[in-house]
Amino acid sequence: MQAIGIRKGRKEAELFSLPEPKISRPDEVLLEMASVGVCLTDKDIIENSLVDSPPGEDRLIIGHEAVGRVAGVGKAVRWLKKGDYASIIARHGCNICQPCKTGRSDYCETGLYTSSGQHKRHGFNMEYYVESESYLVKVPDKLADVAALVEPFSIIEKALEQIEHIQGRIPTYRLEKRKALVFGMGSVGMAAIATLRARGIETHVLGRRGPEDIKVKLVKEMGAKYINIREKNVIDIRKEHGTFDIIIEATGATQMVIDLIEIMGRNGIYVFLGIPKGAEELCFNIKGMINKLVRQNLVICGSVNSQRPHFEAAITDMAAIQKKYNNVLNRIITERYNIKDYKKAFAPDEGEGHIKAVIEYKKV
Ligand SMILES: [Zn+2]
Ligand SMILES: [Zn+2]
Known part of the structure; x- marks a missing residue:
C-alpha cells in the first residue's frame, strides 16, 4: 500500500510503499482510510524537517486527523463492526502517570x-491502518465525508472543557451567556467559531481578510461578527466592541495575540492554542498585565491535544453545525486531493479560497 511520509534530514514529503498492516491483537481494528486532513503542523514538519520517527526508524508517516472505514475487527472488539466509520485519536499515553x-x-x-x-509514532496517511479499538471513535455515516475535521474540532472541545472547569469557580457562570472572541480562521479557528455559534454564544472574529473572502463569508453566515484588524488596533476594537469574556487564539502567536490581553473582560479567560513561530520578539507591559490579572481575576491558559470525550463532543457539535448552517463543514473542506497529488496537498502556498485540504483515500 502507499503512504505519505518524510525521511530524516529531508524537507519534502515522499510516497512510500509499505506492506498492508494486519490485525495482530484481539482488540485491534483494520481501517480502510477514507480521508486524512492536511494540517499546518504537517507542513511545519516537512518545511523544518522535524522528523521525530518511531525508535529505530529513519522516517515518519505524517497525518493526525483521519477517518477510516472498518474493514476488519479482532475477536475482542466490542462496539465497532465492519462498515462503520471511525475517527482515530492520535496521542497514546505513557502508561505511567495517572492521567494517561x-x-x-x-x-x-x-x-x-x-x-x-x-512524535515517535507513524501517522494516518496510508491506505490501511491498524489501531486498537480504544483509540477509535465511531462516526455516524452522515458525518463520514467531513470527519477528517473531528480532530481539529476536538481541540476546541478540549479548550471549552477547560474554560467551563476553570470558569466554574465563578458563581452562576454559564458559557452560553458569555461573549467570545476568536483570533484565527484556519481549521482550528473555524472549528472554534462554528462550535461557539452552534452553542448560541455571541462570537466575534478577528482577521486580516477583506469582506469578499470565503472565510469571512462563512464566519458571517454562522452569525459571528467579523472585525478586520488591518484597519484597527486593540484600542479601536475595545471602543467599538467592548471587552471579551472568552478569547480563543488559534493563529500561532504574533504581537497582536499579546495585545489582546488588553481587551479581556473582568473574570475573563484567554486560551492559547497556537505556538509562536519565527524570530519575532513579543512585548508586553508585564507590570500592567499583572495589575490587570489581579484586579480582574483573569486567567490565561494553554490547551493542547484532545481525547475521547472531546472527539465525542466534537461529533455531537458537528452534527448540530451541519444542520444549523446548511452543511457548512463540507464548505470548510475546500480541497480533496488524491494520494498521487500529495505534493500539491502539502505545498507551502495555499491558493485563494483555501480553508482545509484533505487527502481522500476512498470516497465516502
Ligand atoms: Zn492538525
Ligand atoms: Zn502520561
Whole structure:
C-alpha cells in the first residue's frame, strides 16, 4: 500500500510503499482510510524537517486527523463492526502517570506519550491502518465525508472543557451567556467559531481578510461578527466592541495575540492554542498585565491535544453545525486531493479560497 511520509534530514514529503498492516491483537481494528486532513503542523514538519520517527526508524508517516472505514475487527472488539466509520485519536499515553492510565493523556505528566504523525509514532496517511479499538471513535455515516475535521474540532472541545472547569469557580457562570472572541480562521479557528455559534454564544472574529473572502463569508453566515484588524488596533476594537469574556487564539502567536490581553473582560479567560513561530520578539507591559490579572481575576491558559470525550463532543457539535448552517463543514473542506497529488496537498502556498485540504483515500 502507499503512504505519505518524510525521511530524516529531508524537507519534502515522499510516497512510500509499505506492506498492508494486519490485525495482530484481539482488540485491534483494520481501517480502510477514507480521508486524512492536511494540517499546518504537517507542513511545519516537512518545511523544518522535524522528523521525530518511531525508535529505530529513519522516517515518519505524517497525518493526525483521519477517518477510516472498518474493514476488519479482532475477536475482542466490542462496539465497532465492519462498515462503520471511525475517527482515530492520535496521542497514546505513557502508561505511567495517572492521567494517561485513566484515558486522559492530553494531561500526560511525564511527557513520555507518543503521537501519531508527529512524535515517535507513524501517522494516518496510508491506505490501511491498524489501531486498537480504544483509540477509535465511531462516526455516524452522515458525518463520514467531513470527519477528517473531528480532530481539529476536538481541540476546541478540549479548550471549552477547560474554560467551563476553570470558569466554574465563578458563581452562576454559564458559557452560553458569555461573549467570545476568536483570533484565527484556519481549521482550528473555524472549528472554534462554528462550535461557539452552534452553542448560541455571541462570537466575534478577528482577521486580516477583506469582506469578499470565503472565510469571512462563512464566519458571517454562522452569525459571528467579523472585525478586520488591518484597519484597527486593540484600542479601536475595545471602543467599538467592548471587552471579551472568552478569547480563543488559534493563529500561532504574533504581537497582536499579546495585545489582546488588553481587551479581556473582568473574570475573563484567554486560551492559547497556537505556538509562536519565527524570530519575532513579543512585548508586553508585564507590570500592567499583572495589575490587570489581579484586579480582574483573569486567567490565561494553554490547551493542547484532545481525547475521547472531546472527539465525542466534537461529533455531537458537528452534527448540530451541519444542520444549523446548511452543511457548512463540507464548505470548510475546500480541497480533496488524491494520494498521487500529495505534493500539491502539502505545498507551502495555499491558493485563494483555501480553508482545509484533505487527502481522500476512498470516497465516502
Ligand atoms: Zn492538525
Ligand atoms: Zn502520561
